[in-house]
Amino acid sequence: MIAALDEGWADPARLYREGRRARLLLDAAREAAAEAVGCRPDELVFTPSGTHAVHSAVSGAMAGRRRTGRQVVVSAVEHSSVLHAAQAYEQVTVGVDRSGLVAADDVRAALRPDTALVCLQSANHEVGTVQPVAEVAAVCRAAGVPLLVDAAQSLGWGPVEGDWSLLTASAHKWGGPPGVGLLAVRKGTRFAPQGPADERESGRAPGFENLPAIVAAAASLRAVREEAEREAARLSVLVDRIRARVPRLVPDVEVVGHGTLRLPHLVTFSCLYVDGEALLTGLDRAGFSVSSGSSCTSSTLTPSHVLKAMGVLSEGNVRVSLPPGTVAEDVEGFLDVLPGVVAEVRSALGAPAGGAIPDPGTAADSGAPGEAATEAGSDPATALVVDSLGTLCPIPVIDLARVIGDVPVGGLVTVLSDDEAARLDIPAWCAMREQEYVGERPAERGTAYTVRRRV
């Protein structure tokens, strides 16, 4: 990058020597990136970010297929840039299983005569699940519908397999500089760039090229690819270690994402009765920088749409991304501090300590929440209502866990909550604790979630 700042500052559209040199650098970067993507150099342009690449890909592909229709098929776990771009059209969402995996048959079933585009990520950005892109590409090709692959998560690990039509990626995701995205549009794909005309990058990416960053992006892609196979094998072992050991070290944890169809470096798990922001802060204090899809860590106070689509627990969510060069000692250090940090957060929240459900007789003595009340018109011995209104994740689930022992097996507990995360986390808690989730209904305030005690 530093070399490119010296050599590649000029405008590649200019005729003087610095401009011609810039043009040569740009051409070389395009060739290198195209080779890594597996396309022709004239099929690839550089954009200012992966998000810009996605926005341009969706709008250009949809405009190119205007006569076909306005339907766009997306998976429920696409990156928000894809979902937001698709919102301008008739968006049809294909769901995923509990591991985050899309089924090619579900994509096939979603196709209609007016389907103009299908969007599928190569791998998920939050849970690492690798999607069946080649299979979906074959389905799309057979139906004559272009497939856009958001390859942001996986391009550093290897090219995207299959007969895709459009592909996007982001350099900072493979360890390159920020400010560079890729957009590849295979020959024969109808594509009409939208927005004001601009002569740069074949009219597909307006604005003065960020040449130093483009050169660095292409060089870094080549560099990470050279190490990719070895590094993937190494990191994958470390991820397996985290996947196996976290549930043994920390009670009430759900590791999410696919066990084998996954990125080599990413692992995500959720901890019951834990405030995600407090957990992140605790881990940060211990020197570990992790992300979270918990509602309390998002500006909208809703859980990640990916965890929601998977139907997994979102509270106490932790996403660990191992950067290249991570060694076993780093992972051991993380596993050493994690149980203590989780316990600390749980204790501060007054969360249930263990997994055992107390006996109804003793539970009343040992401090069921004051908000607990018998449901009007039902047997006070077998139905309880917990008012968790005004509290946020993970409090409603903690309230539920604290009173479930107050009803006999077969009895009902209803949690009143206006926290969006409860909709995801109460059923997820039931699945984890082998209780029966009965359902939800609108309440006078918020929503009433009902659970039947099974164990």
Add this chain to the structure above:
Amino acid sequence: MIAALDEGWADPARLYREGRRARLLLDAAREAAAEAVGCRPDELVFTPSGTHAVHSAVSGAMAGRRRTGRQVVVSAVEHSSVLHAAQAYEQVTVGVDRSGLVAADDVRAALRPDTALVCLQSANHEVGTVQPVAEVAAVCRAAGVPLLVDAAQSLGWGPVEGDWSLLTASAHKWGGPPGVGLLAVRKGTRFAPQGPADERESGRAPGFENLPAIVAAAASLRAVREEAEREAARLSVLVDRIRARVPRLVPDVEVVGHGTLRLPHLVTFSCLYVDGEALLTGLDRAGFSVSSGSSCTSSTLTPSHVLKAMGVLSEGNVRVSLPPGTVAEDVEGFLDVLPGVVAEVRSALGAPAGGAIPDPGTAADSGAPGEAATEAGSDPATALVVDSLGTLCPIPVIDLARVIGDVPVGGLVTVLSDDEAARLDIPAWCAMREQEYVGERPAERGTAYTVRRRV
């Protein structure tokens, strides 16, 4: 920039320490840039380029004023990013005088009840003319219409005066890195960002922030501003030297742009009978990197829209931009080589050597072009037709200059040309050589341009 690559690589939206540090850097950069612009930090966002800033400014301002109407007033000499963005609406163009200057009265006259936006550059990018922004801003404010100022050319020299509503700029234009633009939207300006939703930069600039470049952009803006006054005074003297000496050193040259209302570092002139690309190549060989608005240096083979709007000569056009630190010796070196390079290009094209018109009697002997013919039905002694069809700038003008002496004073010469540059350059030649431009009419092929010999 290098420090920011080390310190500012993380996602400023994240809660861990690297993310928080990135957020602090981003906030500090925003404050510094806002101070230089003369706006509040929360009025300013960073975009991936000046072009993106302009596109977002126009689409956001037009959508914000949707109920007012779809008319947008632009000057004829705006940057192509402004003109292209305005093309999606009802674009009304305000002309300029021969120096490239917009008149505030012309803007006022163009305003209608459905005018949603006015766009005016702070200074022109090709000829350096500084526009009366404060005066136009007052006109717009009185009419209740927002003014968007494209300040790309001038922001390094100082803040934009006047009560503008929106402002855009580009870091690489002030010597900062590529990959960063600015968009300022003053409070109270109706603005509705277009395109897919994105949480970055107040929803006005989608995509992962290019933080290292943003930090470097803010730092470089502060640095160039510290030197701006001194450097402007110094470079302005050098530009004055070029403006004064080029017409004395090189025959048949027109210096274009305003003599005093101009940027300190930019000077543009056009040379009759010269192929712009050959001139650029010759100067490049001599070590000088200049740009050109000549048709032969553009991919569309049309002259720059700025020179066209000004009605000045476009052939042999040279734009000299003095970078900070340029010294008198650099300028002297340029003035030393320029006459020789121009003469060489002219000689290779067989252009007239001097300004004198040969006598009709001798001109015939001294080689009038073979294509010259008498116009059907007119006096062969007083009317000539030159067929320049299929030739490109500067050949049609050279053909005209070679035969004008073949008709007596008062006689007519008609040039047939299908080169777009002829429409601009034949009248410009007449103005420079004190001949009378009669007019143009469609011919069987191309256009017939008629000139009356006056001297």
